[in-house]
Amino acid sequence: MIDMLKKNSTIAVIAPAGIPDMEQVQMGMALLRDWGYQVREGRHLRERFRYNAGTAAQRTEDLLWALSDPEIDAVWLARGGFGCIHCLAWLPDTLPKDRMVIGFSDATSLFGALHRKGHVRLVHGPTLENLATAIDDLSRQSLRALLTGEPRVPLIGTHIWGPAHEISAPVIGGNLTVFASIAGTASAMNAKGAIVVLEDVTELAFRMDRSVCQLLASGFFDGVKAIAFGEFVRCPVPPGSDFTVQEVLTDLLKPLGVPIIAGLGVGHGERNLSWRIGERGTLRDGSISLEKTS
Missing domain, CATH: 3.50.30.60 (LD-carboxypeptidase A C-terminal domain-like)
Structure with a gap:
């Protein structure tokens, strides 16, 4: 299944935009471990520079690592805010096209850039900062169903x-x-x-x-x-x-x-x-x- 993320898969947690609430991120990472996944933090996840989670160079370094390291199966953005756009010019065309990337909000610009380059596993879903406590159970169920390849609830409007x-x-x-x-x-x-x-x-x-x-x-x-x-x-x-x-x-x-x-x-x-x-x-x-x- 194209969207399935198998148990024991390794998820990289990075913050290419705003400064995350690390207490909430830690709770999100604990939940991922409960779901059976391995978690690795980006080197600069805890950095701060002005209103961003580190300098543009630091955030780009983490993003490129997460998108290219062969030991990583998926990339989860810690939060939105603003800043992904600083990194987009440095994305090469040679990145793996099937690596799952999960996020929303400021991730829209990153998804746009990767979508144009042919990436096929870009998941519009909660950031890790929101995962454990800021969303309802149905939202967690929807995301987990996507990760496991199970049927999901419709987007009702x-x-x-x-x-x-x-x-x-x-x-x-x-x-x-x-x-x-x-x-x-x-x-x-x-x-x-x-x-x-x-x-x-x-x-x-x-x-x-x-x-x-x-x-x-x-x-x-x-x-x-x-x-x-x-x-x-x-x-x-x-x-x-x-x-x-x-x-x-x-x-x-x-x-x-x-x-x-x-x-x-x-x-x-x-x-x-x-x-x-x-x-x-x-x-x-x-x-x-x-x-x-x-």
């Missing part, structure tokens, strides 16, 4: 606009603001023919408006099959507004003429279900069913 017909297509997605920050670059993910899942955290409505406009202008949404909104956590509209963030984003994306669904349990809340970037899903009645991997 609600159809809010556009055609309501069934669609089967690859599922990609990530953080809206990070997608906008890499639009038009060599790390931009190819969304043509895909169902695109978007989520965000602590962004004002007008800033997300700006991000969607940037993505539209860059051509990111050209040829997409559907748009799916995850959670937009602590993303306020101005006080006294008679509109919601969801309405703002929907109005911007209506001209695409594709189905728009909302309410998926994906993002920075307690519910953060997992899927593999590019795996095939079926959109039906506002929800996305993920095909069992083989």
